[in-house]
Amino acid sequence: MFRKILCISTLLSVFxxxxxxxxxxSSEVEGGEENKTGFIMHHIKDSHEWHFATxxxxxxxxxxxxxxxxxxxxxxVYSSTDFQDHETHAFGVEHNGYYINEHDKLHAVDESRSxxxxxxxxxxxxxxxxxxxLLWMIFSAVRNYKRNPHGAPKGIASIxxxxxxxxxxEIAKPNIGPKYRKFTPYLLTIFFFILMGNLLGLVPGxxxxxxxxxxxxxxxxxxxxxxxxxxxxxxxxHVVATPGVPLPLLLVIVPxxxxxxxxxxxxxxxxxxxxxxxxxxxxxxxxxxxxxxxSYAVGVASTVMVVFINLIEILVAAxxxxxxxxxSAMYIGQAVAEHDHH
Amino acid sequence: MDLIIPGSGLIIWQIIGFGILLFILGKFxxxxxxxxxxxxxxxxxxxxxxxxxxxxEMANLKAENEKLLQEARLERDQILKSATETSAKLIEEARxxxxxxxxxxxxxxxxxxxxxKKAALAEVKNQVATLTLQVTEKLLRKNLEDDKAQKELVQExxxxxxxx
Numbered sequence: 001m002f003r004k005i006l007c008i009s010t011l012l013s014v015f016x017x018x019x020x021x022x023x024x025x026s027s028e029v030e031g032g033e034e035n036k037t038g039f040i041m042h043h044i045k046d047s048h049e050w051h052f053a054t055x056x057x058x059x060x061x062x063x064x065x066x067x068x069x070x071x072x073x074x075x076x077v078y079s080s081t082d083f084q085d086h087e088t089h090a091f092g093v094e095h096n097g098y099y100i101n102e103h104d105k106l107h108a109v110d111e112s113r114s115x116x117x118x119x120x121x122x123x124x125x126x127x128x129x130x131x132x133x134l135l136w137m138i139f140s141a142v143r144n145y146k147r148n149p150h151g152a153p154k155g156i157a158s159i160x161x162x163x164x165x166x167x168x169x170e171i172a173k174p175n176i177g178p179k180y181r182k183f184t185p186y187l188l189t190i191f192f193f194i195l196m197g198n199l200l201g202l203v204p205g206x207x208x209x210x211x212x213x214x215x216x217x218x219x220x221x222x223x224x225x226x227x228x229x230x231x232x233x234x235x236x237x238h239v240v241a242t243p244g245v246p247l248p249l250l251l252v253i254v255p256x257x258x259x260x261x262x263x264x265x266x267x268x269x270x271x272x273x274x275x276x277x278x279x280x281x282x283x284x285x286x287x288x289x290x291x292x293x294x295s296y297a298v299g300v301a302s303t304v305m306v307v308f309i310n311l312i313e314i315l316v317a318a319x320x321x322x323x324x325x326x327x328s329a330m331y332i333g334q335a336v337a338e339h340d341h342h
Numbered sequence: 343m344d345l346i347i348p349g350s351g352l353i354i355w356q357i358i359g360f361g362i363l364l365f366i367l368g369k370f371x372x373x374x375x376x377x378x379x380x381x382x383x384x385x386x387x388x389x390x391x392x393x394x395x396x397x398x399e400m401a402n403l404k405a406e407n408e409k410l411l412q413e414a415r416l417e418r419d420q421i422l423k424s425a426t427e428t429s430a431k432l433i434e435e436a437r438x439x440x441x442x443x444x445x446x447x448x449x450x451x452x453x454x455x456x457x458x459k460k461a462a463l464a465e466v467k468n469q470v471a472t473l474t475l476q477v478t479e480k481l482l483r484k485n486l487e488d489d490k491a492q493k494e495l496v497q498e499x500x501x502x503x504x505x506x
Contacts, residue, residue, distance in 0.1 A: 046349055067351075117351040124355045131359050138371045145378040150385055164375055185372040189364050214348030218356040222364075277345075 036291045040284040044208050044277055047104045047122045048080040048091070052205045059089050064125060066106065068098065070115035080119075123215065126207035130196050138192065167191050167325060175329035179336050183329070186226055190219060191325040198276060198317030202310065210320075211276030213269065220265035223328040228261065231335035264331050268324055275320045279313040 042051075050062035066078040082095045091100040097109050106117045120128075137156055144157035153161040167188050172180040197210035209215055237243065239257045242250065286302045286309065486492045 041345070045345060046352060116354070117349070118354060119351055120355075121349070121352060123352050127352075127355055127359045131363055134363065135366065138367060138375075142371050142374050145375055149378050150382055160375070161379070164372075164379065168376070168379075181376075184376060185368040186364065188372050189360075189367050192367075193360060193363060212348075212352060213346050214350075214352035215356050217348050218353055218360060222360065273346075 037285070037288040040281060040288055042104075043284055044211065044280055045104060046207075046212060046214075048083070048100055048106070048119055050122045050125060050207070061089070062125075064122065065120045066098075066100075067118040067120065068106070068115050069118055070113070075118075122207040123209050123212050126197075126200070126209040127215070130193065130200055130209060133200070134192055134196050137196075163191070163195075164188060171322070171326050171329045175326065175333040177333060177337065183226070183230075183332050183336075186222075187325050187329055190222070190328060191321050194219070194272065194324050195318060195321035198321060199314065201276060201280070202313055202317065208277065208280050211273060211280055213273045216269045216272040219272070219324070220269035223268060223331060224262075224265040226328070227264070227331040227335045230332065232338075234337070235335045264327075268327055272320055272324055275316055279309070279316055283309050283313065 048066060049064055052060040052062070054060065063079050063081045066080055066083065068076045068078075070076075076096065078095060078098075080091075080100070083091055083093050083098070083100045085093055091104065092102065093099065094109055097113070098106055099109060100106050106119065108115060138160060140155065141153070141157040141160040144154055148154065152158075168180070168184050171191075172184045172187050176183055194210055197215070200206050201208050201210055231239075239261065240254060242253050242257065245253050283306055286306045289302045290299045486495065
């Protein structure tokens with residue numbers, strides 16, 4: 001297993017290097033000194049177009065749909081190219097009362113206008129890719145189980161099964177206890193989604209989906225609801241009237257416990273966001289060094305470093321998926337535990 | 343700053359996407375996979391248990407066989423031993439019987455011989471007596487052919503009688 005991961009990661013790194021160097025080597029030539037590393041933040045953040053590479057003055061870009069919902073005008077759908085200058089392909093052009101600013105954010109010309117930006121951004125497109133790939137992967141495994149229910153897993157199932165077993169036996173069972181069956185599907189979904197998002201995020205040209213705070217926040221909120229909607233009497237008693245604590249202390253403990261309800265998912269959100277975003281920044285920074293120094297020696301050294309950090313990032317991808325799932329399981333476990341351990 | 347401000351659109355898409363994923367996978371993927379895994383685990387556990395049982399049974403059988411064999415061997419030894427003993431005893435008995443019979447035969451023979459001998463002796467005595475009588479008769483007849491001799495003998499007898 002480890003060997004396979006190593007091989008795949010090395011291949012991925014080489015591929016990424018080839019592509020990213022091709023991309024940035026040409027795109028940054030025209031930019032100024034400070035623009036040489038601007039691509040880092042541009043990659044980390046969401047965008048209304050999917051930019052793959054630039055060769056000279058040709059941009060290889062996938063324009064994405066811009067969807068806006070407002071009470072008065074209903075749903076409006078535009079292409080992101082509608083907001084771009086035809087010559088420079090830079091955002092900023094006004095279209096039907098909207099424009100996309102230099103930070104790739106949609107704004108209305110009329111400041112007081114209220115609308116919801118439902119655009120298929122780069123991250124939403126990435127989400128759809130992860131969604132489709134996950135469904136394909138897991139349902140291939142399901143087909144295998146249906147065809148061959150008692151045999152050894154084959155094909156995709158042999159990749160999915162160890163992870164399913166890991167989540168079930170190492171995360172759900174020990175942390176949730178006897179009621180683990182009810183929550184295993186949730187934990188499996190969250191684990192596979194984060195793992196897939198993390199790993200696909202490392203593919204060159206891909207979006208930083210699981211390193212986006214909106215995504216991690218949503219996942220954390222799912223865990224928050226999963227935990228608190230399933231909390232039993234003892235759990236809530238522990239929160240609002242901690243047993244064995246004298247009354248004056250309760251005045252302090254109860255607010256802390258209530259804040260604790262929210263800090264748990266908050267920590268989940270921040271941990272995943274920071275770990276993945278930081279990894280991307282480190283890799284891109286090493287690549288950026290090449291263009292800052294414009295030296296072959298630095299290029300070789302950076303490339304070696306990028307390969308190693310990519311390997312580490314693959315590890316981090318798995319660890320973060322594990323940690324998010326593990327903590328979700330622990331929170332759920334605390335909420336459904338039958339006996340008070342305090 | 344907008345790095346840590348979540349975009350509303352992405353949140354909505356993420357809720358929709360992840361929600362659907364949770365629903366579809368939970369309903370149609372994890373259930374069959376987990377139940378297949380459970381089934382397989384119980385099947386494997388059952389098979390292992392059955393194998394263990396079979397092995398134990400086999401060991402038991404083997405032990406039993408060994409025991410039976412041991413018993414059979416012991417029995418055989420015992421039978422052999424008793425057979426030898428019996429035969430030895432039989433031979434011994436036969437021998438003593440034979441010698442006893444022999445001795446008795448000899449004794450009987452001796453007794454027969456003794457009686458025969460006695461009979462023979464008696465016969466011989468009778469014969470001798472008869473012969474003697476005949477000889478005596480003949481002798482007497484010859485001696486008493488003349489009267490004178492007869493008178494003398496009678497005289498003698500009478501003389502003897504008187505004396506008595």
